[in-house]
Amino acid sequence: MALWPMTEIRQLLEPTLAHLGYSVYALDRSGNSGRTLRVTIDKRDGVVSLDDCQRVSEIVSPLLDQADLVPDSYVLEVSSPGAERELRDRAEYERFVGRKVNVRYRSGAAEVALEGVLAAVGDDGIAVRGQRDDENQVAWADVIKTRLVATL
Numbered sequence: 001m002a003l004w005p006m007t008e009i010r011q012l013l014e015p016t017l018a019h020l021g022y023s024v025y026a027l028d029r030s031g032n033s034g035r036t037l038r039v040t041i042d043k044r045d046g047v048v049s050l051d052d053c054q055r056v057s058e059i060v061s062p063l064l065d066q067a068d069l070v071p072d073s074y075v076l077e078v079s080s081p082g083a084e085r086e087l088r089d090r091a092e093y094e095r096f097v098g099r100k101v102n103v104r105y106r107s108g109a110a111e112v113a114l115e116g117v118l119a120a121v122g123d124d125g126i127a128v129r130g131q132r133d134d135e136n137q138v139a140w141a142d143v144i145k146t147r148l149v150a151t152l
Contacts, residue, residue, distance in 0.1 A: 002071055004029055004037070009069050013060060017041065022048075022056060025081045036075045037064070044095070048080035083150035093121045093146070100149040103128055105142045114138070115149060 010027050017024060026040040041048055041056050057078040064070060087093050087101070101118045103126070104111060114136055120127040125139040126146075 004071075005069055009037070009064070012063060012067050012069065013039065016059060016063060017056065020056070020059070021045075022052070025085075030077075031075065035073065036077055037070060038077045038079065040079050040081055042081055053078040053080065084147050087146040087148070090121060093118065093126060096148060097121060100151055101128065101146050102149050103138060103146045104144040105138045106144060107142070111144065118146075 006027055006029075010024055013027075014024055022041045022043050024039065025042040026038070028038050028040075030036045030038050039056070039060060041052065043052065057076060060078065061076050064074075064076070087096060097118050097120065099118055100116065103114045105114065106112075114128055114130070116128040116130040116136070118126060119129040119135055125137060125141075125143070128136050128138065130136060
């Protein structure tokens with residue numbers, strides 16, 4: 001299975017998607033035969049809809065075909081990060097202040113899970129407000145993984 005130039009693919013897609021109000025959240029290769037290119041998109045204002053995915057697919061497919069970065073045939077899949085997306089950088093944490101999150105972090109030698117509302121983001125780390133309105137501070141160095149929690 002030949003390697004795909006994922007960096008070049010990302011560089012090709014990002015300017016066009018940014019112009020349309022989207023960003024590339026993730027780009028990966030998947031599927032049973034490894035012939036699926038999954039482009040996960042995000043948009044700053046609002047939730048990515050099925051119509052957004054269709055629109056991006058219709059734009060990305062000819063771009064990829066013309067650039068000829070993916071050898072042979074492939075399947076293009078465009079999706080959203082999902083309701084329980086992982087927060088990956090400070091900008092995403094800041095964007096989702098006020099939303100319910102699940103944070104896995106180190107506390108000494110142990111790994112702890114905390115669920116609550118993302119109350120604040122600062123230079124030192126994040127603050128999460130628990131169910132009893134207690135605020136827990138977690139240093140950036142201790143955060144292992146944070147994801148949004150879908151609420152009904």
